[in-house]
Amino acid sequence: DEVEAAIKKCHPKFIYVIPNFQNPSGVTMSLKRRLQLIEVANKYSLPIVDDNPYGELRFEGEPVPSLRALGGDTVISLMTFSKIVTPGLRIAWLVAPEGMMPIFERVKQCCDLHTSTYGQVVLLEYLKMGKMDQHIDKIRRTYAARRDIMVQALAEYFPAGTKVIKPKGGLFLWLTLPNGMSAKDLLMKAIAGKVAYVYGSPFFPNGGGEDTMRLNFSTAPEQEIVEGIKRLGRIVKENM
Known part of the structure; x- marks a missing residue:
């Protein structure tokens, strides 16, 4: 109800959430709340930006299905290697509807042209070692x-x-x-x-x-x- 009220009041372009071990509270969004959020997003034709840097760092309990798995193209998923490999390796990735990718590419180029090639090569070689x-x-x-x-x-x-x-x-x-x-x-x-x-x-x-x-x-x-x-x-x- 609060999300829907905020949408009606603020008219956002998208909904941003950190559903797993949220920063700063550490709280994880339940399956029920994820489904409710997707329902509201679809009702108002709003994409959900699922920022998930901590999802791999679960210590206990069963993983909750990702918003992307539940909501499909309603959800844009953001993930990073900086929290699971090394903080200095500023390499991330996203999963989004194919039609949005050219927009993200242009924004990325405007921000910093491209992510460090050296960093990407180092990460690739590490992944090839099979120790992740x-x-x-x-x-x-x-x-x-x-x-x-x-x-x-x-x-x-x-x-x-x-x-x-x-x-x-x-x-x-x-x-x-x-x-x-x-x-x-x-x-x-x-x-x-x-x-x-x-x-x-x-x-x-x-x-x-x-x-x-x-x-x-x-x-x-x-x-x-x-x-x-x-x-x-x-x-x-x-x-x-």
């Missing part, structure tokens, strides 16, 4: 362990009333501070303690989210995660 599935399995296990360590540390070091969304995959954990505390106001104090996060309010285009923050569990070793959460928890408690 093994690599993805490894980073899934690594990220799942780091997520669990962060969740455990938050339970130990953060004050009562802190709310945490534990994602089933992806890179991020979403946290709501107790008592309406401002995550933005705490940031500089956290940085002084040599720990950082992304405060949540910029993710809310219509305002709100001042008491939220996004934490990334993918980059730091487990012992650094524990120490970082311990420091951050102390700063939160000192400023309650």
Whole structure:
């Protein structure tokens, strides 16, 4: 209902979603909601842009059918190697109706002419080695362990009333501070303690989210995660 109301009010050209382990919340769209979204998109003749950089990073549970698989040419799918091979390899791909491809090609050429040829060759040679599935399995296990360590540390070091969304995959954990505390106001104090996060309010285009923050569990070793959460928890408690 909210999506349809927003369409009637704003008259968008397309619907943009991150259905798998959404950035910043880590939430995954259910099958029921995907089907409802496709129904609304078809009703108003709107394409859905399915941004799916984290879909391969599922730690638990069964994968949900992709929007493209469910909605066909209603859906434009965006995917990337930067989250599953290496962040510095800025190579992505899309799946879209054939008639749209010339438009995307012109836009791409206007933006940067073309993606690095060297990067594409490096990626091609890596894919030929046949180690991609093994690599993805490894980073899934690594990220799942780091997520669990962060969740455990938050339970130990953060004050009562802190709310945490534990994602089933992806890179991020979403946290709501107790008592309406401002995550933005705490940031500089956290940085002084040599720990950082992304405060949540910029993710809310219509305002709100001042008491939220996004934490990334993918980059730091487990012992650094524990120490970082311990420091951050102390700063939160000192400023309650």
